[in-house]
Amino acid sequence: MSFVEYGDTIKDGDTAIVFLGHESMFPVKVQHGTVTQTKYGVIRHSTDLIGKKYGSKVTCSKGGWVFILHPTPELWTMNLPHRTQILYSTDISIITMMLELKPGSIVCESGTGSGSLSHALIRTVAPTGHLYTVEFHQQRAEKAREEFREHGVEHLVTVTNQDVCKNGFGVSNIADAVFLDIPSPWEAIGHAKSALKAEGGRICSFSPCIEQVQRTCLVMEEYGFTEINTLEILLRVYNVRTISLQIPDLGKAAEDNSGTGFDSSNPSDQGSPCANLQQGTVQFKSGVPLREVVGHTGYLTFATKS
């Protein structure tokens, strides 16, 4: 297994995802002799995991069960340990497409942060591309290096611990794309331009505040970038539910004291909720939106180097 290549069976040293149920999962480092606690009981790596097929159901000591999944950057994004605020797959998807990334692409990124986007970029440019990622925080840079190693992708990425605004990305004239997620992206536009290939390179800057976007767009224009475009994207999830709505009692047409409800003829009117489903209610399937959703992550500004 690796984050850039599917494997069939769980091996010692793999990072696997334990899936317990609706939106409940966590990553686990598979190791001989180790044991993982879950609310359904214990999972023994040597007997329950190693050698099993990814996607298998594993029964835990207390009798409950879980699924073991092959890691993907998307699953990693949902489960990685946060050292910083991260980018989620919705933004990552549009960034990947708008930067025209594909196998063989050379990408530069700053800041590395918790490595959420990094893993997705590495997956997209593999096996012949490369990610140059810059992080000014020493521990975060080191943690990122460690994770890339554990996930079998260290040959596809170079982590540099420096300030991109002062010292750039460490490469010149070779990048197909540059991505900036830093507090003052306008200070790095010049460095981005020199990291990008001569013609046609793409740049993306992610900023939560519109004021940052305005400054960045101005500087992009000064540096001769074209096709400057700012957008935002939000995910809307729907829960699929069977809904029952009661039919209201509008009484009877004729003057009649015999009935209280319109189904007075039915003796099981007072019965369990199930009975209600048969009379007096209408059922339908609906895609119900969540009560509270993400309303904003950041503005994405794209441009092309001319």
Add this chain to the structure above:
Amino acid sequence: MEGGRSARICEGDCAVLKRDEVFKAVSVLRRRKIIFEKQWFYLDNAIGHIYGTTFEVTSGGNLQPKQEVEETTTETKEAGTDNRNIVDDGKSQKLTHDDIKALKDKGIKGQEIVQQLIENSTTFRDKTEFAQDKYIKKKKKKYEAVITIVKPSTRILSTMYYAREPGKIIHLRYDTLAQMLTLGNIHAGNKMIVMETCAGLVLGAVMERMGGYGSIIQMYPGGGPVRAATSCFGFPKPFFDNLHEFPLSKVQSLLSGTFTTETLPADPEENALLEEESNGLSEEKQTSLQETEEEPATEAPMEISPTEEQDTMDINAEDVDFKGNKEKENKENVREKQIKQWERRKKLKEAAALLREKNADGLIVASKFHPTPLLLSLLDFVAPSRPFVVYCQYKEPLLECYTKLRERGGVINLKLSETWLRNYQVLPDRSHPRLTMSGGGGYLLSGITVVLEKGKSDSSNSEALKMEEPSSKRCKLQDLPC
């Protein structure tokens, strides 16, 4: 294909013309008249230039690279403070339609025309700076026609199709397509199953993200897959070596084990039907129906079988009669058809074999058909612990699909979603969302496969309950997880 080298426009390329936010895909061919944004021109002069170059259309219809002109920052422009005294009576521009036409005919450059319009506008100096800016931008857009030639990519083609021919791609908006590629973990080395009726755009996007590595089996309805958009990407030939196709009409037989290559889906080009042993046997016997389409031959018998093919070819080579030549032509046509037919059958068997392994790394569906039957059948070809994504223009079919998938079991992390997209105008003191936006870009149902335990309805029920978000106790029985 990657790296710092910038690509040059070559004859035969599929390129995309761009003007502001309007795109059009064209084939780069010499002496071929192109109409784009109310302008006529030839692409000849563009050949050899780097992609991304901006051109102007000269009188005569030729392209000329646009010179980088330094925007002369004029001294403090005269401007007003607001529009309270500006009356829109349509009389503020002193140049008439004919005057402008005369300027254009004289060959005056767009830049100069815009300057003339500004000088001949009585209200220009009363406008606010912002309004002047907007006026200039508007006139430039109309009179300074510049065209950029860009290299096709998923970004460009999906934006183009959504703007120009959304019906051809069942209104799949480009950000929705972007989500599919990521949710599906499309990357080099995958073995993907793709089922789409988006003119081949989705297939092209998948191919781009796979970079020629791995393999794709495209499922298709009817006689053959539509790949009009796929050719726009300009992929190198090797990309197509591992692209297979398989007819939907054969899926049931493949799943039930009764698959045979006996009757291929009707191919309008083929009119000779050849029968064959069912799969498993390598020997192929053929009976031909050539008699129906050829002149009665007095020479060698028309029946051809693989073992005799060589003989008949030899016989044909010796024949020098005039009549014989004509028959030779007919025989060659027939043989060509047979070879094609044989190749098609061979490819079909290969695709069937790939599917039968039931170890695909993912499934992408984006079609005009109801998604449920597609998912329920095609998921059987996917390995466990792999993502799948289905696109539908409408939400309701995906509600049903979700329900049926829960009943089937073998899937987790089901999610029904759509993305909301908004573009912005960013200018100093004038930043705001754009005035129009897309009302909807379609819906996605995504999930991950797991090992399917057959015949255990209890387990799949308890699985289904576990997979659902816990509803409040009160509504538990009414709000049944589907």
